[in-house]
Amino acid sequence: MDTDTSEKKELEILLCLSKAIAAARHRADLWEIINEQLLETFGASYYTICLINEDGVTHSPFLYSTEKKIRTITGENPIIHQRHPVHDGIFDRAIEAEEPVLFNMERLVRQKDIPAYIIHWYNAGVKEMMLVRICNGKEPKGVLYLYSRKTGVLSGNRDSFLNGIADHLGTGISNILANEKIVQQLTEIRKYKTRLEQENSYLKEEWKKERHLTGNTVGSATAMKEVYDLVSKVAPSEATVLILGETGTGKELVAHQVHEASRRRDKLMIKVNCAAIPVNLVESELFGHEKGSFTGALERRIGKFELANNSTLFLDEIGELPMEMQAKLLRVLQEKEIERIGGKSVYKVNVRIIAATNKNLEAEVQAGRFRSDLYYRLNVFPVVLPPLRERREDIPALAAFFMEKYATNAGKKITGIAPKVMAKLMAYPWPGNIRELEHLIERTVLLTSTHHITEVSLPVKNKVLSSQMGMETQVRSLADVEREHILHMLKLSKGRISGPHGAAAKLQLPSTTLISKMQKLGIRKEHFVDIQQQGN
Numbered sequence: 001m002d003t004d005t006s007e008k009k010e011l012e013i014l015l016c017l018s019k020a021i022a023a024a025r026h027r028a029d030l031w032e033i034i035n036e037q038l039l040e041t042f043g044a045s046y047y048t049i050c051l052i053n054e055d056g057v058t059h060s061p062f063l064y065s066t067e068k069k070i071r072t073i074t075g076e077n078p079i080i081h082q083r084h085p086v087h088d089g090i091f092d093r094a095i096e097a098e099e100p101v102l103f104n105m106e107r108l109v110r111q112k113d114i115p116a117y118i119i120h121w122y123n124a125g126v127k128e129m130m131l132v133r134i135c136n137g138k139e140p141k142g143v144l145y146l147y148s149r150k151t152g153v154l155s156g157n158r159d160s161f162l163n164g165i166a167d168h169l170g171t172g173i174s175n176i177l178a179n180e181k182i183v184q185q186l187t188e189i190r191k192y193k194t195r196l197e198q199e200n201s202y203l204k205e206e207w208k209k210e211r212h213l214t215g216n217t218v219g220s221a222t223a224m225k226e227v228y229d230l231v232s233k234v235a236p237s238e239a240t241v242l243i244l245g246e247t248g249t250g251k252e253l254v255a256h257q258v259h260e261a262s263r264r265r266d267k268l269m270i271k272v273n274c275a276a277i278p279v280n281l282v283e284s285e286l287f288g289h290e291k292g293s294f295t296g297a298l299e300r301r302i303g304k305f306e307l308a309n310n311s312t313l314f315l316d317e318i319g320e321l322p323m324e325m326q327a328k329l330l331r332v333l334q335e336k337e338i339e340r341i342g343g344k345s346v347y348k349v350n351v352r353i354i355a356a357t358n359k360n361l362e363a364e365v366q367a368g369r370f371r372s373d374l375y376y377r378l379n380v381f382p383v384v385l386p387p388l389r390e391r392r393e394d395i396p397a398l399a400a401f402f403m404e405k406y407a408t409n410a411g412k413k414i415t416g417i418a419p420k421v422m423a424k425l426m427a428y429p430w431p432g433n434i435r436e437l438e439h440l441i442e443r444t445v446l447l448t449s450t451h452h453i454t455e456v457s458l459p460v461k462n463k464v465l466s467s468q469m470g471m472e473t474q475v476r477s478l479a480d481v482e483r484e485h486i487l488h489m490l491k492l493s494k495g496r497i498s499g500p501h502g503a504a505a506k507l508q509l510p511s512t513t514l515i516s517k518m519q520k521l522g523i524r525k526e527h528f529v530d531i532q533q534q535g536n
């Protein structure tokens with residue numbers, strides 16, 4: 001073939017290959033083109049395309065001849081799927097050269113420090129090797145290794161032809177890599193979608209549970225009726241609600257009731273337990289963060305405020321919120337907008353707040369542990385839940401309710417509670433309130449093998465301790481004692497709060513402090529002024 005004819009032929013091949021390579025979307029497409037058209041054109045037996053890895057200092061095989069066909073005399077596979085240094089004395093020579101580099105394998109393997117993959121190719125019968133640099137634009141991306149089992153074949157290819165092919169390969173490989181990235185991202189999106197769907201169905205289940213729960217509130221004691229009345233009044237409004245009460249009195253249950261009776265009931269109420277989150281993560285939990293905004297922020301995260309948009313955010317154990325976060329929370333409540341950590345913009349949010357605590361927030365304010373401005377912002381509509389010992393008349397109904405619930409769960413038929421057991425339940429002080437009663441009944445149901453609960457094992461520690469100390473058997477909270485003492489003083493003062501003969505003077509308190517203490521402890525006029533006095 002004269003030069004003109006061979007150049008024309010090369011051009012035809014180039015044109016045909018460039019179209020095929022440009023259309024390749026997957027490695028398999030390119031693999032087919034190289035195996036079926038390129039190798040024969042070059043007179044090569046095998047090939048490898050190695051690309052520089054993202055670290056910039058190593059290279060790895062990207063595409064290669066079918067491995068099964070190639071075996072060295074010692075049975076090794078010359079395609080080594082590991083990272084090789086860019087500067088291995090072979091790869092770097094091709095990367096730095098503008099023209100293809102030809103190696104005689106016989107001579108090459110006699111040199112020192114030859115990479116293992118070269119030795120393997122030699123052992124597989126390769127006599128000659130041609131390396132062509134692959135660039136994307138001007139930037140070197142990798143090397144095309146062509147191997148021949150005969151000498152003098154590869155050198156028959158013109159440099160310009162090899163370089164032309166390598167240019168097309170460069171563009172084709174970039175397209176394939178971009179496509180692979182898209183596929184990978186789509187797979188990830190699908191994975192997240194499945195996870196979200198799972199979470200969604202989990203949340204729906206939870207929701208159903210909550211609805212079931214809120215529909216199963218037990219209690220008809222007068223104190224509870226007042227709570228229900230407050231809930232029904234405040235729920236339809238947008239007002240912030242602060243639920244106060246000892247642990248286990250049902251604050252979370254009431255929060256659900258408020259949400260369920262509000263206009264936001266079709267959305268899920270979002271809960272944050274301020275005491276359960278490590279201090280350094282509270283901000284991210286509430287307001288979210290952008291990817292990379294701090295060490296460990298590997299993904300963008302939506303905060304609970306954003307999640308609760310157009311719904312209700314229940315801030316449980318608000319008394320545990322760190323001071324610094326109190327300031328941030330106050331700002332969000334005032335501005336109604338949030339900013340993710342590391343974010344550049346602010347987002348408007350429409351969130352109804354319900355907060356709860358078993359702490360005495362006013363005392364926390366006085367002790368400097370809770371911001372007074374936040375306290376006033378939250379204390380718009382306080383709902384105080386009475387401890388169980390102050391609503392003992394509800395104990396039988398609650399105990400029966402939990403008995404039925406846990407007997408059904410355990411597949412048992414338990415129909416009643418013996419009077420002596422009920423008497424014990426009525427006498428016990430319930431420091432852990434309804435939760436403690438619930439756990440006790442759950443345990444008892446599991447231990448009961450008859451149709452009746454005839455035994456109950458109440459904690460004895462407190463009883464023993466208090467009887468040893470000559471005290472009444474009740475374990476009483478400070479608030480309880482305070483409440484009783486204030487009531488006593490009010491009764492002694494014939495219901496007068498201020499003035500020289502008023503209860504405030506007896507307690508050596510300013511009357512305003514006494515009034516706010518009374519509000520917090522749920523002491524109302526009817527508790528200390530009898531009907532006759534009221535009439536007077």
Ligand SMILES: Nc1ncnc2c1ncn2[C@@H]1O[C@H](COP(=O)(O)OP(=O)(O)OP(=O)(O)O)[C@@H](O)[C@H]1O
Nearest residue numbers: 216217218219247248249250251252253358434435
């Ligand atoms: N009136 C009620 N009727 C039926 N179950 C109730 C009632 N009140 C509370 N419970 C149950 O008692 C348990 C404790 O209630 P909840 O978690 O609402 O208390 P809490 O005051 O929020 O407690 P904590 O302060 O420890 O967070 C829950 O399992 C709840 O379902």
